[in-house]
Amino acid sequence: MTIDVDVSLRRDGFTLDVAFRAGAGLTALFGRSGSGKTTVIDLIAGLTRPERGRIAIDGTVLLDTGRGIRVPVHRRRIGCVFQEARLMPHLSVRQNLRFGRVFSRGAGGPDLDAVADLLGIGPLLERRPAGLSGGERQRVAIGRALLARPRLLLMDEPLSALDEARKREILPYIERLRDEAGLPIVYVSHSVAEVARLASTVVVLEAGRVAASGPVDAVLRRSDLIPDRAEAGSVLAMRVERHDPEAGLTRLTGPAGPLDLPLIDAPEGRRLNLRVPARDVLLALARPEGLSARNVLPGRVARLREEGTACLVEVTCGEATLAARLTRASARDLGLAVGRPVFAIVKSVALDAGGAPGGGRIEI
Numbered sequence: 001m002t003i004d005v006d007v008s009l010r011r012d013g014f015t016l017d018v019a020f021r022a023g024a025g026l027t028a029l030f031g032r033s034g035s036g037k038t039t040v041i042d043l044i045a046g047l048t049r050p051e052r053g054r055i056a057i058d059g060t061v062l063l064d065t066g067r068g069i070r071v072p073v074h075r076r077r078i079g080c081v082f083q084e085a086r087l088m089p090h091l092s093v094r095q096n097l098r099f100g101r102v103f104s105r106g107a108g109g110p111d112l113d114a115v116a117d118l119l120g121i122g123p124l125l126e127r128r129p130a131g132l133s134g135g136e137r138q139r140v141a142i143g144r145a146l147l148a149r150p151r152l153l154l155m156d157e158p159l160s161a162l163d164e165a166r167k168r169e170i171l172p173y174i175e176r177l178r179d180e181a182g183l184p185i186v187y188v189s190h191s192v193a194e195v196a197r198l199a200s201t202v203v204v205l206e207a208g209r210v211a212a213s214g215p216v217d218a219v220l221r222r223s224d225l226i227p228d229r230a231e232a233g234s235v236l237a238m239r240v241e242r243h244d245p246e247a248g249l250t251r252l253t254g255p256a257g258p259l260d261l262p263l264i265d266a267p268e269g270r271r272l273n274l275r276v277p278a279r280d281v282l283l284a285l286a287r288p289e290g291l292s293a294r295n296v297l298p299g300r301v302a303r304l305r306e307e308g309t310a311c312l313v314e315v316t317c318g319e320a321t322l323a324a325r326l327t328r329a330s331a332r333d334l335g336l337a338v339g340r341p342v343f344a345i346v347k348s349v350a351l352d353a354g355g356a357p358g359g360g361r362i363e364i
């Protein structure tokens with residue numbers, strides 16, 4: 001499954017010129033406020049007309065201004081989920097879900113019970129939206145979109161109106177959607193945490209242009225692309241190997257090597273994306289001894305980039321790349337150069353609102 005987007009649009013004081021290709025899984029559109037994320041979503045959905053452009057899903061052309069093709073919104077088979085659930089207040093959850101069906105033509109696709117099961121909303125079916133929590137309402141909105149049998153799901157900051165607890169509640173359902181429903185998702189967010197947890201591919205928008213796009217781990221470690229540099233770091237696809245309650249540790253394995261965390265609440269075998277902030281990775285030339293930090297990964301310097309007084313060092317550890325942010329002076333004192341063997345000491349990781357009690361940053 002591929003979605004090709006190549007569009008241009010001009011407004012007073014804003015020009016959008018964006019081209020990218022999204023594959024299976026979840027593609028995050030990431031960028032500052034006003035960079036054009038929602039405009040891209042509206043263009044794909046067909047809610048906004050570009051001056052010029054071509055949009056195709058798996059070769060099916062939805063828009064091609066050169067050939068005068070513009071498939072109307074209701075024929076695009078694209079599901080949309082917005083910040084607010086936009087449910088119909090006078091209808092029950094079941095009726096709201098059925099409403100999604102109205103737009104799906106012909107038979108096939110998931111049925112209401114399967115969707116309710118996927119999203120954990122079976123017990124809510126006879127309730128009215130006013131009696132639901134924000135997270136429950138959003139799950140119903142996702143269900144309604146799914147029942148329209150979309151070939152693509154667009155989600156525009158679906159969690160931003162929810163508090164942390166509700167976000168934590170809904171994130172696993174979005175993961176299930178991504179992994180089990182096999183539906184490609186284009187997801188707008190300006191939260192590094194959300195993107196790290198959910199995305200396979202990231203497209204970074206800056207002032208109406210694509211500043212970068214690529215696999216989530218390659219994009220999020222580029223601190224020049226992340227508005228809050230402190231959040232830049234590596235994303236490692238890890239697996240829960242085993243829990244050791246006596247030692248109070250959970251061992252994760254992944255492409256950079258094993259990492260031990262204080263016990264987390266996630267079943268063995270579970271895959272999760274672990275974010276390692278670049279500022280919480282130290283480098284040493286020899287394997288450190290007598291150190292309280294437990295997680296030391298051997299690697300080799302792959303790249304050095306100076307950013308003001310800081311130096312961003314990319315280290316190849318096993319199959320992964322780990323980013324470390326040092327001062328330029330430290331990088332110089334260590335004599336760091338491409339190819340030099342080093343040991344990366346990981347001081348903290350972020351599990352991003354899931355798996356860990358309270359989520360977020362964990363000292364390791």
Ligand SMILES: Nc1ncnc2c1ncn2[C@@H]1O[C@H](COP(=O)(O)OP(=O)(O)OP(=O)(O)O)[C@@H](O)[C@H]1O
Nearest residue numbers: 011013014031032033034035036037038039040190
């Ligand atoms: N209907 C409109 N008419 C004119 N200008 C608009 C309209 N909608 C958005 N814009 C402008 O287009 C630009 C891109 O807006 P857009 O909403 O796509 O950004 P965004 O990245 O989604 O921002 P945010 O993260 O704040 O939602 C902004 O400069 C905005 O002011």
